[in-house]
Amino acid sequence: MSAGYKAVQWNAHKRAYDAAAVSAVVVFVGVYVGVSAAALGPDSPGPEVLALRGLGLCGLALLHAALCIGPMARLWPGLSPLLYNRRHLGVMIATIGASHAAIAVGYYGGFGVRNPVLAVVDSAPTFGSVSRFPFETLGMLALVILGVMAATSHDFWLRRLGPRAWKSIHMFVYLAYALLVGHVAWGVMQSEPGPVAPALLGLGVLTVSGLHIAAGLKELRGARVGGGAPAQAAGDGTPWVDGGDAGTIADGRARVVALPGGDRVAVYRQGSALSALANRCAHQGGPLGEGQVIDGCVTCPWHGYQYVARNGSSPPPFTDKVATYRLSVRSGRVLIDPRALPPGTDVPPTPIAPSGGVPTAGSPRAEDPS
Amino acid sequence: MTTADPAPTPPAAADRIYVGYLPATPRARRVATIAIGAVVAGAAALGGVIAAAQRPAGPAVWDEQPQTWDGYVLEKPYPMLIGGTQQSPTVYLLVGVGKIGAQDPLKGLGGKPARVSGTLISRSGQGIIELHDGDSVTPLAYDPGSDLPFSSHVASAGPESRAGEIVDFKCFLGAMKPGDGKGHKACATLCILGGIPPAIVTPTQGGGFEWAVLVGTEGAADPQGVIPYIAEPVRVFGERWDVRVLDRPVMAILAIDRIERIGG
Numbered sequence: 001m002s003a004g005y006k007a008v009q010w011n012a013h014k015r016a017y018d019a020a021a022v023s024a025v026v027v028f029v030g031v032y033v034g035v036s037a038a039a040l041g042p043d044s045p046g047p048e049v050l051a052l053r054g055l056g057l058c059g060l061a062l063l064h065a066a067l068c069i070g071p072m073a074r075l076w077p078g079l080s081p082l083l084y085n086r087r088h089l090g091v092m093i094a095t096i097g098a099s100h101a102a103i104a105v106g107y108y109g110g111f112g113v114r115n116p117v118l119a120v121v122d123s124a125p126t127f128g129s130v131s132r133f134p135f136e137t138l139g140m141l142a143l144v145i146l147g148v149m150a151a152t153s154h155d156f157w158l159r160r161l162g163p164r165a166w167k168s169i170h171m172f173v174y175l176a177y178a179l180l181v182g183h184v185a186w187g188v189m190q191s192e193p194g195p196v197a198p199a200l201l202g203l204g205v206l207t208v209s210g211l212h213i214a215a216g217l218k219e220l221r222g223a224r225v226g227g228g229a230p231a232q233a234a235g236d237g238t239p240w241v242d243g244g245d246a247g248t249i250a251d252g253r254a255r256v257v258a259l260p261g262g263d264r265v266a267v268y269r270q271g272s273a274l275s276a277l278a279n280r281c282a283h284q285g286g287p288l289g290e291g292q293v294i295d296g297c298v299t300c301p302w303h304g305y306q307y308v309a310r311n312g313s314s315p316p317p318f319t320d321k322v323a324t325y326r327l328s329v330r331s332g333r334v335l336i337d338p339r340a341l342p343p344g345t346d347v348p349p350t351p352i353a354p355s356g357g358v359p360t361a362g363s364p365r366a367e368d369p370s
Numbered sequence: 371m372t373t374a375d376p377a378p379t380p381p382a383a384a385d386r387i388y389v390g391y392l393p394a395t396p397r398a399r400r401v402a403t404i405a406i407g408a409v410v411a412g413a414a415a416l417g418g419v420i421a422a423a424q425r426p427a428g429p430a431v432w433d434e435q436p437q438t439w440d441g442y443v444l445e446k447p448y449p450m451l452i453g454g455t456q457q458s459p460t461v462y463l464l465v466g467v468g469k470i471g472a473q474d475p476l477k478g479l480g481g482k483p484a485r486v487s488g489t490l491i492s493r494s495g496q497g498i499i500e501l502h503d504g505d506s507v508t509p510l511a512y513d514p515g516s517d518l519p520f521s522s523h524v525a526s527a528g529p530e531s532r533a534g535e536i537v538d539f540k541c542f543l544g545a546m547k548p549g550d551g552k553g554h555k556a557c558a559t560l561c562i563l564g565g566i567p568p569a570i571v572t573p574t575q576g577g578g579f580e581w582a583v584l585v586g587t588e589g590a591a592d593p594q595g596v597i598p599y600i601a602e603p604v605r606v607f608g609e610r611w612d613v614r615v616l617d618r619p620v621m622a623i624l625a626i627d628r629i630e631r632i633g634g
């Protein structure tokens with residue numbers, strides 16, 4: 001969390017994660033080089049081309065994995081351990097991409113009468129032709145994006161830029177991905193016959209897009225569970241939002257409710273009371289409603305940032321805050337005031353079934369929605 | 371009022387979501403173990419499939435062992451050395467180190483005997499010599515008793531068209547593997563700009579190839595004329611000239627009239 005910064009806050013999980021990722025890279029490149037030499041013998045590509053292709057393919061495969069982890073963890077929450085250290089994957093991908101580019105520029109652009117970079121990006125390019133399209137330029141643009149992302153991946157930059165700007169920068173990963181698909185399709189695939197390369201690339205694109213669509217649909221469906229439709233109006237006429245049956249929220253867990261404006265609220269249950277906070281984690285926008293109460297705090301499923309449910313504030317010494325919402329329980333249904341309170345505003349928890357048996361607005365500061 | 375019941379109990383430690391800085395739950399450990407195994411096995415399978423599906427780069431060999439050759443030099447359109455013997459003449463194109471032609475070290479030696487030192491790059495029996503940097507060319511005194519095949523000329527063989535790919539001949543013969551195709555286009559362009567001879571190569575049955583050095587209409591080197599067409603399927607139309615040694619054709623040169631892209 002954000003009380004201070006270290007270069008990397010290592011722990012056993014991150015080490016295991018990085019060791020697994022590095023092993024996969026070494027195995028991929030090793031098998032690729034070994035099988036090339038064994039299958040093609042003296043007709044095998046030379047060592048520089050094997051290194052160049054091995055690294056490029058490996059970086060692209062890792063990028064697919066990094067892009068799939070997010071939606072997979074939404075679809076199957078048990079996979080969230082894969083999400084925890086995704087930023088290290090990003091740094092690894094940028095490093096592998098830079099090595100690929102360095103070999104390409106040195107090998108193809110070096111030893112000649114021109115500047116090596118210019119020689120690579122400016123070999124009679126024609127943008128209107130598939131066979132003459134300058135695929136190298138696509139790769140270099142993607143590398144710039146991945147490089148900026150890797151350089152700003154640390155929480156120091158997240159804090160400096162703010163989560164929204166940081167997230168916007170990091171959404172460019174999808175542009176980088178599209179550029180790299182073009183880099184391969186208009187590049188090496190033009191001179192590699194056979195169905196394997198297009199089939200693998202097509203499968204990759206389908207997997208990435210299919211998982212994102214499925215996760216998006218699941219989130220939409222999940223957010224609708226609570227109803228999300230305008231219910232009774234508050235005293236000032238603002239309609240409160242029906243958040244579904246109050247009693248079926250599991251203790252220590254949340255229900256995510258979509259507000260009419262599109263924002264999402266995580267309604268958490270702690271014991272016999274409910275609290276509501278914005279569903280977007282202050283760290284990287286993780287879905288707080290898919291987290292859990294651990295040690296008395298709402299805990300984000302992505303990297304474990306914690307918040308006190310009633311005030312949306314991280315416990316000291318941390319200073320992160322998210323918006324809170326007023327709640328009421330009426331006839332066993334959760335009602336949510338859709339007007340977000342400033343991050344960190346204390347809202348005493350709303351009892352699910354107050355003593356006396358008649359549900360009323362649980363917060364002394366909440367308006368009666370009826 | 372019982373809406374609050376049946377309230378599920380708080381999550382047991384085993385059901386805890388994964389939090390990186392807390393001890394891993396058994397379920398998280400299981401997921402991690404399976405994921406690591408799947409990722410590493412997947413990486414191996416993917417690397418193997420891609421490698422096995424690659425196009426062979428061709429039986430090109432760069433013999434790193436330095437050698438010397440005696441012969442006489444032709445400077446134009448690209449430097450070459452006619453050597454061997456009266457009975458079996460040889461011809462090798464000569465190139466410099468890296469992506470630079472051998473025009474400079476051979477300047478003024480056209481038609482004269484010389485000893486060159488360098489390394490041989492060859493593919494399917496066809497070779498090209500990369501001269502060493504420095505003193506790689508030594509003029510030889512003319513020896514009337516030499517067995518060198520001192521009789522060559524260049525003769526027209528009439529109009530011809532050839533379909534294939536325009537490559538820089540040094541990389542194609544094995545300076546790079548592969549030395550053709552879209553991935554190699556930038557390198558081929560740089561080589562040809564630097565004075566390496568461009569050639570049109572046409573694959574033949576059994577993995578071999580036919581080739582002709584490409585020059586401009588006037589018979590002189592014309593890199594700019596071929597650069598827009600490198601690494602694409604093309605057909606080159608022009609007049610073929612043969613370098614003939616002892617009246618035997620040893621090298622084809624195609625003087626370009628026009629180049630058409632095949633399939634757009």
Ligand code: FES
Nearest residue numbers: 281284286300303
């Ligand atoms: S997004 Fe990182 S902890 Fe919530």
